[in-house]
Amino acid sequence: MEFGGPSRRTLYAVVVSALVVSLFFGWYVTFGPGAWASHEPSAMQAAANRTAARTAGPGATMTSALAPPVASPSRGVVSDGTATGPSEEQAVALLEAEHVTGPALARLEGQWVAQLASKYVGIVDPQQVTSSGEHRFTARDIYAEHAALEARVTGAKVLLLDSRTFGNRRSFEGEPYWVTVAVDPSFGSADTIVAWCAKQFPELSGTALNNQCLPTQLTGMATP
Numbered sequence: 001m002e003f004g005g006p007s008r009r010t011l012y013a014v015v016v017s018a019l020v021v022s023l024f025f026g027w028y029v030t031f032g033p034g035a036w037a038s039h040e041p042s043a044m045q046a047a048a049n050r051t052a053a054r055t056a057g058p059g060a061t062m063t064s065a066l067a068p069p070v071a072s073p074s075r076g077v078v079s080d081g082t083a084t085g086p087s088e089e090q091a092v093a094l095l096e097a098e099h100v101t102g103p104a105l106a107r108l109e110g111q112w113v114a115q116l117a118s119k120y121v122g123i124v125d126p127q128q129v130t131s132s133g134e135h136r137f138t139a140r141d142i143y144a145e146h147a148a149l150e151a152r153v154t155g156a157k158v159l160l161l162d163s164r165t166f167g168n169r170r171s172f173e174g175e176p177y178w179v180t181v182a183v184d185p186s187f188g189s190a191d192t193i194v195a196w197c198a199k200q201f202p203e204l205s206g207t208a209l210n211n212q213c214l215p216t217q218l219t220g221m222a223t224p
Contacts, residue, residue, distance in 0.1 A: 091139035092121070095178050098146075099160045101222075108166075108218045113181040114156065114193045114200075115216040116149050117142075118163070120172040127211055146180045153200060156182040165222040181216070190215035 086094060100108070119125065121139045130141040137145075150158040163170045163177035170177060182200075187193050197213030198205075204212055 085140055085144065088139050091143040094143050095139060095146075095160065099162045099165075099178070101162075101165070105161075105165060105221050106223050108183070109221045110217065110219060111183065112187040112189060112193055112215060112217050113159075113183050114187070114197055115179060115181050115214045116153070116158070116212065117145055117180040118177045119145070120175050120177045123172070142178050146178070149180050153182050155200075156184040156187075156196070158182050166218055167220050169220075181218075190217075 085091075119137050119142050121142065122136065124136050126135055128137075129135060130137060131144065132141075134141075146158075146160055159181050161179040161181060163179055182196075184196075187196070193213075193215035197209060197215075201209055201212050
């Protein structure tokens with residue numbers, strides 16, 4: 001005779017029903033329509049909210065490591081310091097009148113100088129911008145750069161040279177490179193000038209400094 005058969009089956013049915021109800025309730029409050037709402041956002045939500053607020057704010061900008069720095073007067077912007085400055089024709093006349101000639105030029109033979117600029121009219125220099133925001137230099141821009149260097153440099157005399165009067169007589173389609181140099185009796189070697197350049201342009205270094213201030217020994221100066 002078997003005892004408890006029906007009772008055992010009834011117990012099993014009750015347990016299974018309870019498990020089904022528990023599982024359904026757990027799904028309903030956790031994943032289903034009855035999921036509990038929390039007033040505290042998750043870490044992911046908080047990060048997303050912060051990112052959205054930051055990028056949506058007014059005035060936000062993105063910069064690139066490859067983007068060139070904004071130019072400043074000490075980093076290559078050329079300005080004549082006046083509202084108008086000379087006309088193009090006047091600038092050409094000023095360059096021609098100011099460059100060193102005659103006996104004064106001959107006395108520079110063999111001297112070490114710091115070359116500060118060298119440009120012909122119409123040259124395009126991607127490393128510099130003029131006061132009008134261009135890379136192409138007019139006579140006005142070249143004279144403005146020379147005047148700005150003359151005003152800035154201390155401890156040396158700034159001179160303007162015509163490239164056709166010394167060295168290999170370089171020119172561009174017959175037109176001169178207008179070369180601005182700094183001259184001082186203490187310039188006895190290239191190393192002396194390198195040290196001087198670093199003091200004159202402390203905001204520059206490496207290639208940027210070499211582009212701005214370079215030791216040069218003058219030879220083949222034109223004689224009167």
